[in-house]
Amino acid sequence: MSKVMTLHLRIWRQPRPNQKGKFVSYTVGEISTDMSFLEVLDVLNERLIAEGQEPVEFESDCREGICGSCGALVNGQAHGPLPGAALCQVHMRHFQDGDTVVVEPFRARPFPVIRDLVVDRSALDRIMAAGGYISVNTGQAPEPNAVTIPHGKAEGAMDAAACIGCGACVAACPNAAATLFTSAKISHLALLPQGHPERELRTVKMVQQMDLEGFGNCSNHGECEAVCPKEISIANIARMRREYLRALTLMDRVETTVR
Amino acid sequence: MKLDGKIPGGPLPEKWDRHKDALKLVSPANKRKFDILVVGTGLAGASAAASLAELGYNVKAFCIHDSPRRAHSIAAQGGINAAKNYPNDNDSIWRLFHDTIKGGDFRSREANVYRLAQLSNHIIDQCVAQGVPFARDYGGYLSNRSFGGAQVSRTFYARGQTGQQLLLGAYSALIRQVRRGNIVLLPRREMLDLVVADGNARGIVCRNLVTGEIERHPGHAVILATGGYGNVYFLSTNAMNSNATAAWRCYRKGAFFANPCFTQIHPTCIPVSGQYQSKLTLMSESLRNDGRVWVPKRKDDRRPPAEIPEEDRDYYLERRYPSFGNLVPRDIASRATKQICDEGRGVGPTKLAVYLDFADAVRREGIGYIREKYGNLFDMYERITGEDPYRTPMRIYPAAHYTMGGLWVDYNLMSTIAGLFVLGEANFSDHGANRLGASALMQGLADGYFVIPYTIGDYLAGTSLPSIAADHDAFATTAAEVEQRVRRLTSIRGEKSPREIHRELGRIMWNYVGMSRNAEGLRQAVEAIRGLRDEFWQNLRVPGDVNHLNKYLEFAGRVADFLELAELMAIDALHREESCGGHFREEYQTEEGEAVRNDRDFAYVAAWEFTGVGREPTLHKEPLVFENVPLSVRSYK
Numbered sequence: 006m007s008k009v010m011t012l013h014l015r016i017w018r019q020p021r022p023n024q025k026g027k028f029v030s031y032t033v034g035e036i037s038t039d040m041s042f043l044e045v046l047d048v049l050n051e052r053l054i055a056e057g058q059e060p061v062e063f064e065s066d067c068r069e070g071i072c073g074s075c076g077a078l079v080n081g082q083a084h085g086p087l088p089g090a091a092l093c094q095v096h097m098r099h100f101q102d103g104d105t106v107v108v109e110p111f112r113a114r115p116f117p118v119i120r121d122l123v124v125d126r127s128a129l130d131r132i133m134a135a136g137g138y139i140s141v142n143t144g145q146a147p148e149p150n151a152v153t154i155p156h157g158k159a160e161g162a163m164d165a166a167a168c169i170g171c172g173a174c175v176a177a178c179p180n181a182a183a184t185l186f187t188s189a190k191i192s193h194l195a196l197l198p199q200g201h202p203e204r205e206l207r208t209v210k211m212v213q214q215m216d217l218e219g220f221g222n223c224s225n226h227g228e229c230e231a232v233c234p235k236e237i238s239i240a241n242i243a244r245m246r247r248e249y250l251r252a253l254t255l256m257d258r259v260e261t262t263v264r
Numbered sequence: 265m266k267l268d269g270k271i272p273g274g275p276l277p278e279k280w281d282r283h284k285d286a287l288k289l290v291s292p293a294n295k296r297k298f299d300i301l302v303v304g305t306g307l308a309g310a311s312a313a314a315s316l317a318e319l320g321y322n323v324k325a326f327c328i329h330d331s332p333r334r335a336h337s338i339a340a341q342g343g344i345n346a347a348k349n350y351p352n353d354n355d356s357i358w359r360l361f362h363d364t365i366k367g368g369d370f371r372s373r374e375a376n377v378y379r380l381a382q383l384s385n386h387i388i389d390q391c392v393a394q395g396v397p398f399a400r401d402y403g404g405y406l407s408n409r410s411f412g413g414a415q416v417s418r419t420f421y422a423r424g425q426t427g428q429q430l431l432l433g434a435y436s437a438l439i440r441q442v443r444r445g446n447i448v449l450l451p452r453r454e455m456l457d458l459v460v461a462d463g464n465a466r467g468i469v470c471r472n473l474v475t476g477e478i479e480r481h482p483g484h485a486v487i488l489a490t491g492g493y494g495n496v497y498f499l500s501t502n503a504m505n506s507n508a509t510a511a512w513r514c515y516r517k518g519a520f521f522a523n524p525c526f527t528q529i530h531p532t533c534i535p536v537s538g539q540y541q542s543k544l545t546l547m548s549e550s551l552r553n554d555g556r557v558w559v560p561k562r563k564d565d566r567r568p569p570a571e572i573p574e575e576d577r578d579y580y581l582e583r584r585y586p587s588f589g590n591l592v593p594r595d596i597a598s599r600a601t602k603q604i605c606d607e608g609r610g611v612g613p614t615k616l617a618v619y620l621d622f623a624d625a626v627r628r629e630g631i632g633y634i635r636e637k638y639g640n641l642f643d644m645y646e647r648i649t650g651e652d653p654y655r656t657p658m659r660i661y662p663a664a665h666y667t668m669g670g671l672w673v674d675y676n677l678m679s680t681i682a683g684l685f686v687l688g689e690a691n692f693s694d695h696g697a698n699r700l701g702a703s704a705l706m707q708g709l710a711d712g713y714f715v716i717p718y719t720i721g722d723y724l725a726g727t728s729l730p731s732i733a734a735d736h737d738a739f740a741t742t743a744a745e746v747e748q749r750v751r752r753l754t755s756i757r758g759e760k761s762p763r764e765i766h767r768e769l770g771r772i773m774w775n776y777v778g779m780s781r782n783a784e785g786l787r788q789a790v791e792a793i794r795g796l797r798d799e800f801w802q803n804l805r806v807p808g809d810v811n812h813l814n815k816y817l818e819f820a821g822r823v824a825d826f827l828e829l830a831e832l833m834a835i836d837a838l839h840r841e842e843s844c845g846g847h848f849r850e851e852y853q854t855e856e857g858e859a860v861r862n863d864r865d866f867a868y869v870a871a872w873e874f875t876g877v878g879r880e881p882t883l884h885k886e887p888l889v890f891e892n893v894p895l896s897v898r899s900y901k
Contacts, residue, residue: 039537054761066503120813134443138436141393143315149392153404163397
């Protein structure tokens, strides 16, 4: 059965990208254990509006853990205390009555704050644009059963492709590395035969773009895997490294195909 | 104005080919001279933007999210239909066509639906080539599963995340063209109006959601792929940002709105638990393969479900529909559940829920089997409710899910405004009065990959479009109107937040224009909606300013448009004096409570023309002609 509790929230408020932010404390009562964390923010915002204050800006869309829009550090943990869940899937029964909860945006230099808990994650789109695709135009596709893909490979590709691009891995990493994100896409496409014509080129270009955006390097902390709402494995990072080395040894060929 | 669906002549299987052969072409050199604006980056928008850019058009793609990959297509779970006949179960293009026409309760166009079935196979080819990791069997070949409304297995899937994988495929094609400079990507933009000059759609006015700037974007054609309007109910399975504003603004500019009362209420969602609730979560249709739906026979039976013996349970779907049982189509299952709860026999704290019980299946097949088949859904249920569905039955209730109605389009997907094309859920075209599971993804991608790249060329080649700049009078006027409307929202300084008013609207719509409707209730709804709209414009409170990221300002603009669309939905539902698909009018039912369709008077598309806010819209009828499938009564008894 649901219970009711009170929480003390300390939320990062920052009006504009180049202005200084600070933590502001709010006490919210009448929180049902059936509420999601984002619904607590909704309730707080309704109250702030009623009081004539500006609501807390945060991003959210599907509220079922698949779109990747939401996310914040909750007591220092990206997406909060529940493993394998995005923040929208964290319900209040995982908190205790009277808890103090610190809420701040995903922090990383390549993710500048836009307002309050909203950050700019377009760097991730640019990594994808650098090579996170198979170059096939509409209409070129052959009959899909002409090439068989072993069950295990297809499942492995799907495991990696499950990434929702939320950026929690970056926020959790002490180095603000985007290697889990980048390696998930490289793995997904490297495991499939359709991805092979561009395999080397894709790896090199995506890794280059990741560096260009100012993300740090991976030093195997594993924090990314621990917070990932889709539980993407860091084995993908190891695969990305192998793919990168492999690409470098084949660099002559790669260079001739760079356009 | 006479509605011309531009349905090509000839035998059904040849219509699309004949039509394509007659379409005008734009040469490669000339394609570069055309600017095309694509609004929305879900399955329909992303696939259209990518395909058109590949052809050489200049494309601008707009999305309200921070990234095109967030569009709500991503949340589709079950799968995508195609007539590949890989399982050798005698599927065909004809059968997919036939099931879709029948599933839609004979309120869609034969020619459109046939084309959809024809294109379905190409979609699978294209998606696999992009790297979409569809499920494969141990031999490495593609797997299929079954869905409602069909007797064959034709659904392709990527676990419970098919929409996500298809969207990421379309997104990857789009983002590749961004890098190549063929698409200019404009995220965090919301289209707030359409610009029409000399009768043609020539651009859009949108708001930059970060800076608040009102931007003008001219072009030669506008493609709207902005999804459905399920959020008019406030609580739905739609995402928080799903809205009808872009489509509604086009309606106000002269695009007809077709069949707005055709909405789909999905039977198996996690029920509402409290006032604070922001959205509802779907539990996949596939659960009804092994779950049995029941309520206690006796009202106010407060025993826990495990203590209620078999003889005191009412498995009402199995009782009423013995041949289809728990697997009746969505509209039927939802309605039966509502009737039970209206009788006061619902369960749980709100009494607006029924049990979906897996105990028999667990006993029969073992817990391991259930875990393997539905594990992720059971986990999702437990995460939200805190209850373990392996031990106690799920509680479920219907929720607003999808809208079959939308902007009217002809066979070329062009609206009644020349140069405005509408794709995916935003148009009305293919699902009639009820959509079958796994067909939404198919339609969005068929429109974007394989229809619009052909039909838009015919429009561009056949229309004289003088160059237009952002300082043209039509842009200046529209931008000024938009700016004024945005400022007005923040200047009312009343008492109620936009979400508060939205929640009230949702209550009206759910009670009177929801699963079951009647003339008196619909008239009351129109009055109540008008009253609420007045209150909105007098008592709204939106804090903050317009030159800044301001989520509640965005919500407010969308609620303003929902308050107008809601009235049109009620008017359409009132005028359609029959029950069909998701539209159930209590006056038109059999003694047993089944829907009674009226083909003599209502076998048409109702396309509404805007005449002013609060004024009766003008009805235009496009007759539906069935030459290939005889009209028949759907029965699931």
